[in-house]
Amino acid sequence: MNIITVKNLVKKFGSFTANDNLNFEVRKGEIFGFLGANGAGKTTAIRILCGLSTPTSGEISVAGYNVYTQTEELKKNIGYMSQKFSLYEDLTIYENIELYGGIYGLGLKKIKHRTTELLSNLKMYELKDTLIGKLPLGWKQKLAFSVAMLHEPAIVFLDEPTGGVDPVTRRQFWDLIYEASNSGVTIFVTTHYMDEAEYCDRVTIMNNGIIEALDTPNNLKEKYSAKNMNEVFIKIARPNITH
Amino acid sequence: MKTLIFLIRKEFRQIKRNKVLLPIIFIMPILQLLILVHATTFQIRNVNIGVVDNDKSTTSLNLINTLGASEFFSITAFPAHISEAESMLAKSQIDMIMVIPQNFGSNLVREKQADIQFIPNAINVNFATLAYSYATMVLRSFNIRIITETTPTIMPVQHKVVNIIPRYYFNSEMNYKWYMFPGIMVILITMIGLFLSGLNLVREKEIGTSEQLNVTPIKKHHFILAKLIPFLIIGLLELTLATVLGILVYNVPFEGNFLVLVGFTFIYLFVVLGIGLLISTMANTQQQMMFVAFFVVIIFILLSGIFTPAESMPNWVQKLNVINPIAYFMKVIRMVMLKGSGINNLIHELISMTIYAIIVLSLATFRYRKTS
Numbered sequence: 001m002n003i004i005t006v007k008n009l010v011k012k013f014g015s016f017t018a019n020d021n022l023n024f025e026v027r028k029g030e031i032f033g034f035l036g037a038n039g040a041g042k043t044t045a046i047r048i049l050c051g052l053s054t055p056t057s058g059e060i061s062v063a064g065y066n067v068y069t070q071t072e073e074l075k076k077n078i079g080y081m082s083q084k085f086s087l088y089e090d091l092t093i094y095e096n097i098e099l100y101g102g103i104y105g106l107g108l109k110k111i112k113h114r115t116t117e118l119l120s121n122l123k124m125y126e127l128k129d130t131l132i133g134k135l136p137l138g139w140k141q142k143l144a145f146s147v148a149m150l151h152e153p154a155i156v157f158l159d160e161p162t163g164g165v166d167p168v169t170r171r172q173f174w175d176l177i178y179e180a181s182n183s184g185v186t187i188f189v190t191t192h193y194m195d196e197a198e199y200c201d202r203v204t205i206m207n208n209g210i211i212e213a214l215d216t217p218n219n220l221k222e223k224y225s226a227k228n229m230n231e232v233f234i235k236i237a238r239p240n241i242t243h
Numbered sequence: 244m245k246t247l248i249f250l251i252r253k254e255f256r257q258i259k260r261n262k263v264l265l266p267i268i269f270i271m272p273i274l275q276l277l278i279l280v281h282a283t284t285f286q287i288r289n290v291n292i293g294v295v296d297n298d299k300s301t302t303s304l305n306l307i308n309t310l311g312a313s314e315f316f317s318i319t320a321f322p323a324h325i326s327e328a329e330s331m332l333a334k335s336q337i338d339m340i341m342v343i344p345q346n347f348g349s350n351l352v353r354e355k356q357a358d359i360q361f362i363p364n365a366i367n368v369n370f371a372t373l374a375y376s377y378a379t380m381v382l383r384s385f386n387i388r389i390i391t392e393t394t395p396t397i398m399p400v401q402h403k404v405v406n407i408i409p410r411y412y413f414n415s416e417m418n419y420k421w422y423m424f425p426g427i428m429v430i431l432i433t434m435i436g437l438f439l440s441g442l443n444l445v446r447e448k449e450i451g452t453s454e455q456l457n458v459t460p461i462k463k464h465h466f467i468l469a470k471l472i473p474f475l476i477i478g479l480l481e482l483t484l485a486t487v488l489g490i491l492v493y494n495v496p497f498e499g500n501f502l503v504l505v506g507f508t509f510i511y512l513f514v515v516l517g518i519g520l521l522i523s524t525m526a527n528t529q530q531q532m533m534f535v536a537f538f539v540v541i542i543f544i545l546l547s548g549i550f551t552p553a554e555s556m557p558n559w560v561q562k563l564n565v566i567n568p569i570a571y572f573m574k575v576i577r578m579v580m581l582k583g584s585g586i587n588n589l590i591h592e593l594i595s596m597t598i599y600a601i602i603v604l605s606l607a608t609f610r611y612r613k614t615s
Contacts, residue, residue, distance in 0.1 A: 071614055
């Protein structure tokens with residue numbers, strides 16, 4: 001069953017075409033990797049799917065909602081973690097969770113319950129009264145992910161969640177993603193770390209606003225006769241570079 | 244409603260933790276009120292006069308002494324020639340030249356009239372006009388004395404004069420501080436309202452937290468109200484603080500009802516906070532917001548009649564004040580504080596401000612985009 005359907009998505013900024021006729025589906029419960037070099041159009045597409053940006057044309061439905069007309073209903077059912085860290089640095093961990101819980105309409109009791117649950121899982125419960133600004137980046141990212149999961153959305157969009165994070169924390173971050181995926185949440189993740197692409201159920205590779213490939217990592221490696229996703233990516237994104 | 248409480252609590256937590264904001268909110272107004280009220284005096288004292296005395300008679304000396312005895316003037320130089328006096332005026336060593344012509348004393352006796360010349364530095368027109376009119380006042384008393392002393396009749400001439408005895412209503416002591424104090428209060432409350440709310444919203448855009456809010460099902464009016472209410476409360480606290488300061492430090496007579504002022508300020512704050520938010524929905528950086536807000540505020544303040552009465556401005560300028568919230572507040576705060584006006588006398592302003600508030604806040608909410 002498809003939870004996201006994108007047909008002929010076009011997004012133009014003036015004369016610049018950021019997304020040029022994208023077509024893809026995301027299946028319920030899968031980890032969908034959205035790969036591409038910087039400026040390939042990943043963030044533009046993810047912002048459209050989250051209802052933050054209106055497409056120029058195309059038929060797009062996310063969790064059963066139309067991205068032109070039902071953005072607010074759509075937003076109740078998704079979580080989003082942007083490229084730029086965006087929890088409040090001058091609020092404590094608990095205060096951030098309380099704020100977002102309040103916005104999603106969870107009651108205080110539910111918020112307290114979810115706080116304990118999420119922070120125990122991250123082994124950060126005793127830090128709940130620490131200002132976010134004082135935490136290391138990796139911890140902040142894990143928290144941002146948990147806050148995006150706070151209201152138990154059907155889909156979570158992660159826009160380069162592991163940018164600038166050390167390999168160990170990245171691994172831990174992916175454990176969180178697997179855990180969420182196991183509980184039935186659909187994960188839509190953009191990255192330009194090709195080792196992370198191996199962890200996805202299916203990946204698309206974007207280049208200059210166009211989807212160049214969409215398949216499972218294994219099929220892609222076979223098709224491009226590459227040892228790993230890194231080679232696949234280079235063959236697609238920079239076809240004139242030969243080894 | 245519950246969401247709104249969560250959002251407002253968040254704003255207060257952030258304000259409380261901001262090391263720069265709190266001093267701005269509470270110390271800046273106190274300093275402004277203590278300093279600026281004095282800085283805007285319209286009275287002039289110690290006008291330095293350079294006298295070019297070409298007569299050097301007892302009469303001219305008499306005139307110079309009369310002028311020098313006044314609290315407004317001090318005779319600081321006796322340049323020998325008018326050209327020397329002019330160069331002193333150019334260097335700002337003196338503020339006004341008085342030229343006494345040759346034969347001033349004898350002319351006064353023989354022809355019963357004589358001329359003298361005043362040359363004030365008129366870079367500041369207001370200053371020059373006042374200096375000149377003070378000098379004329381001093382001269383008039385000199386004239387009367389001369390007439391009585393030099394008229395060679397046994398029966399002095401009876402002067403039929405109408406005496407004017409003024410009584411100044413609403414500011415009986417003609418205290419400029421009482422006039423300026425409410426004016427400075429208006430500026431304060433306006434600045435706090437306009438800048439704090441607007442900068443707060445743009446800051447969220449800059450650091451990216453507003454995008455995280457935009458991806459939630461948050462209602463636009465909740466978002467705008469949450470940015471507005473904390474600063475509305477701070478603005479009213481500021482009003483109270485300033486009023487207390489005015490009464491204690493300047494003995495400003497608070498003739499009206501404080502609650503009437505609070506009520507009007509409440510509506511006024513909706514307007515300025517709304518303008519701040521409206522500007523910030525269109526700006527992408529705090530810098531842009533500051534620049535536009537300053538531009539708007541300076542125009543509004545000067546048009547509002549804080550220094551010079553708006554009624555004496557050209558007609559088309561007065562028409563601009565229809566859309567100038569500061570002009571309404573300036574008028575109302577002075578009326579309530581000094582005149583003791585009640586709601587009955589302020590109905591027009593009250594209705595205008597309410598309509599203004601509704602328009603501005605609707606525009607701000609409309610302009611705030613969750614989806615670009």
